[in-house]
Amino acid sequence: MTAMQPGEQRDEVEMLSLMLLIRRFEERASQQYQAQKVGGFCHLYIGQEAVVAGAVAAVRDDDYIITAYRDHAHALARGTSANACMAELFGKETGCSRGLGGSMHFFNRQNHMYGGHAIVGAHVPLAVGLAFAIKYRDEDRVTLCFFGDGAINQGSFHEALNLAALYKLPIVFICENNLFAMGTSVKRSTSLKQIVDRAEGYDIPGEIVDGMNFREVRDKVAEIVDSIRKESHPAFVEVRTYRYRGHSMSDPASYRTKLELEKYRLDDPITRLRAQLTREGKLTNEQFDLLDKRSKEMVLASVKFAEASPQPPIEKLHDFTYADGAKP
Amino acid sequence: MREITYRQALNEALAEELERDPNVFLMGEEVAEYHGAYKVSQGLLERFGPRRIIDTPISENGFAGLGVGAAMVGLRPIIEFMTFSFSLVAFDQVVNNAPNMFTMSGGQFNIPITFRGPNGPAHQLGATHSHATENFYASVPGLKVCTPATPRDAKGLLKTAVRDNNPVLVLEAELLYSSKGMVEPPDEELLIPLGKAEVKREGSDVSVICYAQTVPLALKVAAQLEEEDISAEIVDLRSIKPLDEKAIFDSVAKTHRVVIVEQDHPFCGVGAEVCYRIQRNIFDEIDAPILRVSQEDVPMPYNERLEKAVLPNADKLLAAVKQVCYA
Numbered sequence: 001m002t003a004m005q006p007g008e009q010r011d012e013v014e015m016l017s018l019m020l021l022i023r024r025f026e027e028r029a030s031q032q033y034q035a036q037k038v039g040g041f042c043h044l045y046i047g048q049e050a051v052v053a054g055a056v057a058a059v060r061d062d063d064y065i066i067t068a069y070r071d072h073a074h075a076l077a078r079g080t081s082a083n084a085c086m087a088e089l090f091g092k093e094t095g096c097s098r099g100l101g102g103s104m105h106f107f108n109r110q111n112h113m114y115g116g117h118a119i120v121g122a123h124v125p126l127a128v129g130l131a132f133a134i135k136y137r138d139e140d141r142v143t144l145c146f147f148g149d150g151a152i153n154q155g156s157f158h159e160a161l162n163l164a165a166l167y168k169l170p171i172v173f174i175c176e177n178n179l180f181a182m183g184t185s186v187k188r189s190t191s192l193k194q195i196v197d198r199a200e201g202y203d204i205p206g207e208i209v210d211g212m213n214f215r216e217v218r219d220k221v222a223e224i225v226d227s228i229r230k231e232s233h234p235a236f237v238e239v240r241t242y243r244y245r246g247h248s249m250s251d252p253a254s255y256r257t258k259l260e261l262e263k264y265r266l267d268d269p270i271t272r273l274r275a276q277l278t279r280e281g282k283l284t285n286e287q288f289d290l291l292d293k294r295s296k297e298m299v300l301a302s303v304k305f306a307e308a309s310p311q312p313p314i315e316k317l318h319d320f321t322y323a324d325g326a327k328p
Numbered sequence: 329m330r331e332i333t334y335r336q337a338l339n340e341a342l343a344e345e346l347e348r349d350p351n352v353f354l355m356g357e358e359v360a361e362y363h364g365a366y367k368v369s370q371g372l373l374e375r376f377g378p379r380r381i382i383d384t385p386i387s388e389n390g391f392a393g394l395g396v397g398a399a400m401v402g403l404r405p406i407i408e409f410m411t412f413s414f415s416l417v418a419f420d421q422v423v424n425n426a427p428n429m430f431t432m433s434g435g436q437f438n439i440p441i442t443f444r445g446p447n448g449p450a451h452q453l454g455a456t457h458s459h460a461t462e463n464f465y466a467s468v469p470g471l472k473v474c475t476p477a478t479p480r481d482a483k484g485l486l487k488t489a490v491r492d493n494n495p496v497l498v499l500e501a502e503l504l505y506s507s508k509g510m511v512e513p514p515d516e517e518l519l520i521p522l523g524k525a526e527v528k529r530e531g532s533d534v535s536v537i538c539y540a541q542t543v544p545l546a547l548k549v550a551a552q553l554e555e556e557d558i559s560a561e562i563v564d565l566r567s568i569k570p571l572d573e574k575a576i577f578d579s580v581a582k583t584h585r586v587v588i589v590e591q592d593h594p595f596c597g598v599g600a601e602v603c604y605r606i607q608r609n610i611f612d613e614i615d616a617p618i619l620r621v622s623q624e625d626v627p628m629p630y631n632e633r634l635e636k637a638v639l640p641n642a643d644k645l646l647a648a649v650k651q652v653c654y655a
Contacts, residue, residue: 156389
């Protein structure tokens with residue numbers, strides 16, 4: 001991704017291409033999981049692509065992002081190669097966390113992607129720490145902290161929001177509300193009528209955004225980030241989205257109806273951005289097909305790369321426990 | 329050398345490290361305007377200002393996690409727990425986030441953070457406020473744990489912890505904050521490496537292995553034993569993890585008899601690990617079964633007489649030493 005200048009916007013066709021890459025990557029990850037090439041848990045992002053694409057399109061490359069365990073898309077959105085992502089799923093040394101993290105722990109230090117965190121809500125204080133460091137150093141970056149609707153009832157989430165508001169830290173809390181925390185619907189988990197009201201309890205400004213609409217996510221996050229760069233403060237966005245697949249690969253999602261899923265599929269974020277761009281004469285069908293073909297090829301190549309990559313050596317097992325190589 | 333308190337020694341360590349490195353900050357409950365619940369951070373707010381000496385609400389999970397996040401981007405937080413009993417509220421951050429990050433990220437993110445505060449039973453605080461946490465934290469790969477017993481060790485170990493590139497827990501001894509000891513003058517840099525024990529008193533008949541609040545106890549008992557012609561060598565572990573095996577083995581090879589006196593509980597306690605390593609590595613050097621003196625395996629009672637019965641004390645240690653010496 002190219003570096004953005006102030007006032008400049010990322011190319012929408014490029015962002016559509018990213019959304020396609022995410023979708024094709026996840027489809028292929030699913031297939032490889034079923035083929036038992038991928039171990040552990042694997043949570044797919046299909047249906048939610050506009051959320052991360054829109055949010056990342058609204059910030060600079062040197063802004064910090066951090067998320068929970070449904071993190072493949074966030075790593076890809078931050079320029080981690082499909083190769084490094086797929087290799088991580090395969091547990092290979094060439095993976096974005098050297099095969100030591102797995103699906104739920106993708107990291108990319110160079111591109112300011114701070115994980116990949118698998119304990120629900122536990123990374124929200126970390127995100128506040130990233131934002132604290134920004135303010136401590138008097139920088140004009142922001143932190144985007146992504147989490148699901150399941151995180152908002154954890155104590156760590158509440159403590160983090162209070163600290164962010166108290167210290168006026170530059171952070172956008174982005175709740176990817178896909179309506180289900182694993183199999184528990186928001187209605188069954190949360191005492192509020194709408195999640196965004198959680199922010200009000202901490203005097204943090206909140207917004208609701210349509211997460212199936214790339215432009216709406218981007219424009220709202222851009223507006224908030226602009227305000228934060230002028231004067232540091234936290235903000236909260238409830239992004240309403242939907243995951244087409246179950247919570248993880250092992251979840252058939254029998255707690256919701258086919259009808260509900262179909263309703264959201266009709267509002268697919270990729271189809272929608274494609275239609276917007278086509279209508280405005282910015283994208284032809286041929287161009288779209290080419291983008292999709294490229295995504296598929298890239299992902300297919302990543303599987304080959306992951307297959308061919310070496311296992312992390314057993315001799316290095318103790319090298320990644322302490323930064324100084326201590327072996328107590 | 330001059331004589332200062334354990335509390336002053338910690339205060340000097342904090343001030344020197346804050347002065348040396350602008351990435352270092354101190355955060356915790358009551359550390360700034362109140363000067364610390366135990367006055368360890370006395371005067372630091374005035375000297376370094378509210379940007380670097382930061383009061384928090386009562387949110388251990390939140391501010392411990394904030395510290396870990398800040399450490400991901402190169403700050404070097406010192407997070408004070410008012411007591412390590414309260415660190416249990418932040419257990420997820422201390423155990424799951426701080427030490428796992430380096431591994432989970434394939435070595436991309438090390439976490440240079442210091443968690444510090446009083447640890448271990450104090451006086452009649454009851455079960456929730458009396459936890460000795462060293463054995464559970466030492467069992468976590470990726471954490472380092474030290475337990476200073478003297479003002480000199482407190483200063484030297486804390487300074488080293490702040491400079492370490494890994495999460496380090498400095499478990500201060502709640503009952504020793506006002507104790508005094510000789511420490512190098514402030515213009516002399518004092519760094520004590522992690523993982524280095526110290527023989528606090530030389531002896532030839534029995535090795536008493538101790539740390540934190542059990543060090544002054546062991547020294548007191550050693551003086552009593554001397555009157556009975558038993559020469560006890562007092563080995564202060566200083567760090568629980570990394571553990572200084574060599575110092576332990578050297579002492580045991582000299583005395584051939586061992587008592588471990590620890591402030592935690594007996595089940596899976598620090599002494600169990602030390603005992604295992606001795607028999608595994610230098611079995612032939614031992615002339616008597618190794619004994620451990622620890623807390624009783626019960627939640628701490630409030631009642632003063634019962635509390636005393638739970639804790640290691642001079643009588644228990646004396647009896648254990650005599651037993652291993654067949655005296």
